Amino acid sequence: MRDDHSGFSAVRTAIFPVAGLGTRFLPATKTTPKELLPVLDTPLIQYAIDEARDAGIERLVFVSHPSKSAIERHVMDDAALRATLCAKGKDGIAARLEADALQPGDDVVFVMQDAPLGLGHAVLCARNHVLPGPVAVLLPDDLILGPQGCLSEMIAAYGQIGAGHLVAAEEVARAATGSYGILDVSRRAGAVSSARGIVEKPAPETAPSTTAVVGRYILDPVIFSDLSWQQAGTGGEIQLTDAIARGIARVGLAGFTFSGRRFDCGSKAGMLQAVLHVAGLDPECRDVLHGFGRNRLVTAA
Ligand code: UTP
Numbered sequence: 001m002r003d004d005h006s007g008f009s010a011v012r013t014a015i016f017p018v019a020g021l022g023t024r025f026l027p028a029t030k031t032t033p034k035e036l037l038p039v040l041d042t043p044l045i046q047y048a049i050d051e052a053r054d055a056g057i058e059r060l061v062f063v064s065h066p067s068k069s070a071i072e073r074h075v076m077d078d079a080a081l082r083a084t085l086c087a088k089g090k091d092g093i094a095a096r097l098e099a100d101a102l103q104p105g106d107d108v109v110f111v112m113q114d115a116p117l118g119l120g121h122a123v124l125c126a127r128n129h130v131l132p133g134p135v136a137v138l139l140p141d142d143l144i145l146g147p148q149g150c151l152s153e154m155i156a157a158y159g160q161i162g163a164g165h166l167v168a169a170e171e172v173a174r175a176a177t178g179s180y181g182i183l184d185v186s187r188r189a190g191a192v193s194s195a196r197g198i199v200e201k202p203a204p205e206t207a208p209s210t211t212a213v214v215g216r217y218i219l220d221p222v223i224f225s226d227l228s229w230q231q232a233g234t235g236g237e238i239q240l241t242d243a244i245a246r247g248i249a250r251v252g253l254a255g256f257t258f259s260g261r262r263f264d265c266g267s268k269a270g271m272l273q274a275v276l277h278v279a280g281l282d283p284e285c286r287d288v289l290h291g292f293g294r295n296r297l298v299t300a301a
Contacts, residue, residue, distance in 0.1 A: 010133050010158075011057070011136050011158065011218055012131040013057065013058070013130040013133075013135045014057040014059070014060050014138055015061045015063060015123055015137045015138070016035075016061065016137075017137065018062055018071055019063050019068065019112075019116055020034065025268070025271075033071050034141060035048075035071055035141065036070055037271065040275060040285070044140040044141055044265055045075065045140045046074075047143055048138045048139075048140040049075065051138065051150065054151075055152040055154075056152075057136060058107055059108075060102065060107065061109045061126045061129050062108070062109070062111070063111055063123070064111070064112060065112060075101070076103075076104070077097075077103050077104070078101070109126075112125070116237075117238055118236075118237025118238040118239055118240075119238075119239065120230055120239050120241075120243050121227075121238040123223065124227040133221065134158070134218050134220055135223070136216070136218050137215075138215065138216055139215030140215075141265045142168075142214050142216070142264060143263040144168075144258060144260045145274075145278075146260025146261060147260075148259060149260075153191075153258050154216060155218065157192055161192065163220060163252070164220055164253060164254065165217070165218070165220055165223070165252070166254050167181075167217050167254075167255055167256065168215065169212065169214070169255030169257055170211075170212050172210055173210070174204045174207065175204055177204050179212075180212035180214070181198050181201070182199050182207045182211065183197070183198055183209055183211045183212075183213065183253075183255045184198065184209065185208070191256055191258075192256055193257070194254050195211075195253045197245060198213065198241055198253060213255065217244075219244070220247060222250060222251055223240075227243040230242055263277065
């Protein structure tokens with residue numbers, strides 16, 4: 001883990017569920033895992049790993065599938081590739097690869113989810129591999145960019161709250177509630193919204209609010225026993241939302257409004273927005289983007 005992180009954090013483990021089928025991105029995801037799709041030149045999983053390391057996470061647990069071994073190859077260091085790059089004078093990119101990669105001495109676990117039985121089931125697969133205390137869960141296809149990492153912000157807020165489940169939350173259009181877990185908010189105080197309930201994908205007319213849960217969670221360890229009792233829910237999958245709901249009476253639930261911008265990179269539109277956003281910040285791409293915009297205007301005129 002990063003040497004420059006000096007703060008104490010009780011959230012020591014990050015779980016990365018990466019075993020899904022990625023059907024919305026087929027055929028691209030037939031052989032390339034969704035989590036390795038790039039935003040320009042950086043795969044989604046790399047952003048999530050960087051966010052977790054910046055937040056001071058000690059152990060990284062990847063819940064993957066045997067057909068997605070490319071994820072492990074990306075995540076771990078490749079000394080032979082770096083040596084080849086250096087021999088060709090490409091020391092800059094070799095150094096970046098080394099900085100990005102997890103090293104054999106790092107606290108990294110790969111556990112397999114043999115069938116895509118749902119996000120809740122994926123988290124349950126990590127049960128025997130986590131360090132004591134609350135765990136973070138990061139969904140790499142929700143890319144969150146901003147001056148401060150979303151997980152760092154959430155861990156700071158969790159330190160104030162002290163316990164329970166804390167989920168990243170974002171306001172969505174009422175018409176969109178059917179695509180999200182939605183919080184039944186009881187009280188709002190700054191960035192933290194206490195919730196008395198959570199409903200998976202409610203219709204707009206029955207949604208208890210428009211405060212949606214997105215892909216970052218800090219979960220009290222009761223989540224594992226609650227998941228182990230969980231029956232398959234919506235879509236025949238074991239839903240994380242249902243197990244979170246089950247724990248509310250005992251440990252509480254709150255939503256956290258993060259400062260960054262979220263891109264739903266599990267969808268084509270969200271991925272396109274992310275690529276355009278990152279390209280706009282990249283000097284190499286900015287001119288292409290502006291030129292493309294100008295050409296489009298000329299063509300349309
Ligand atoms: P998604 O539902 O967005 O991913 O899960 P998906 O099922 O792979 O994609 P679509 O909807 O078919 O396009 C969010 C995260 O949870 C993981 C996915 O890999 C993704 O990172 N996941 C999902 C699992 O690890 N296991 C599962 O059974 C389901």
